[in-house]
Amino acid sequence: MPELASDILQKIQANRLDNDDLLITVATYDMRFELYNWIAFMKAAKEDRFLILCTDSALYQHLTHTGYKDQAVLVSKDWSNSGTVAGILQRLVYLDINPLMLDINQLVLQPRTREYLSTLMHIRWNTQLIVAQDSQSRINSGFIYLMRDSYPVKRLMALLLQTQMDRPDLTLQEAFNKTLDQFPLDLKSGFTLLLDALHFPDGESYFSRNLSKEIGINPYMVHVNHKTGKERIDLLKEHQLWYVDEEHIKQLDQQITNE
Template identity: 35%
Template structure:
């Protein structure tokens, strides 16, 4: 694997939580509003250390102008070496195309990764400690995933916590391999990870993979459609909204008081970023300054 610049590792180390746990997401410019909602909701749970891996320079600059430069890292092409060309920076790749590869890199730094998609809304303090407790009380558990359905048949690869074990490194390597050799070009990296998970033994007596209950960690179906937590008076730790209609998602979050950012402020940052990118000044992430050499 390509070496990692010291400035990048400094950012990662500065945002590590106890037991070398790192909260991360992966974002692109098109999802900037959801990224800021992710950040704001996380901060409301008293978490201030996290890393946002940026898929494009414009997203990285946006975070820099908003004051989140210490928490943002631009994903460079060397980090994605070995993946299909469509996943390379600037080639129209989606964040879901690279999440397994980025997380795998972090596992090799002996980091436990708490990954949440940008359309996750954090609701309860001490969510990270709650998840770490599940890992600590059963050492045989290497990763815990959100459930995708109430019947527990499928796991959701958009929210999970994962230890840096050899088994999990192999799992993510399998996902990358499946992605590279996928038959359907439209299949995402997350679908590749889902396929890789199907190869893991899931018997609760000896499985390395566990799942989170849909009451405390609901997806969009459980929270907005079936209203399972609300019907039983349960306060969830998070709500993952990936199954909502993209054209209606923002308004649904607003209707449920889950939208925390000022739209006008985001547009103001848009203008600042556009002006900075049009200026002759070259903006370089110091964490990547020496990586392309």
């Protein structure tokens, strides 16, 4: 496996946290509006260090213009299975960091959420993977927190990548669940910690079923994964969870195009 480019390694080091966590998200140019909303939530939660993995040059260029060049890298062809979350995570687990991957629609609602998650990772000696679950009690791939230098995690990522190569029709979430099912139950339950669905709900549980609010729980995060496109943005606006100046972004789009 070839070494990552020096500029990528430098940005990883610059954005890693004191406990060696690295907050990351993966995005394309078409996701830029939702990405800037994700960034706004990260800043509101006082998380100023994170790394955006751009799978196309247009997004990287856009982030450069908006002042995020030091927190963005372009996923180049020398990355394993370039452009896939599985391929990206497989490379990162071989570095001396704990990757914490959030989907761009996984919104952090409370400060110190990451510190709480870090405590969960270290409170039990054999926890090496923390994942969220959806409303059907399956693994929700919108949140994946991996422990560095872990053989089970490295094996899981290699198998996940192979699953996606063998079954390109599967979504990341489907492939992740299928891969994890290959592990014996005792091993899987030993190194994996599932977050509870009330403090870390998916969109169906939080918006449609209103589970957290019914019992007075303020979630740490919510994954807005049950809607797409304009429907998702309209839902976020309805619930005052949209912090993007869309006209400003469109003006930037035009400015960049004209350069």
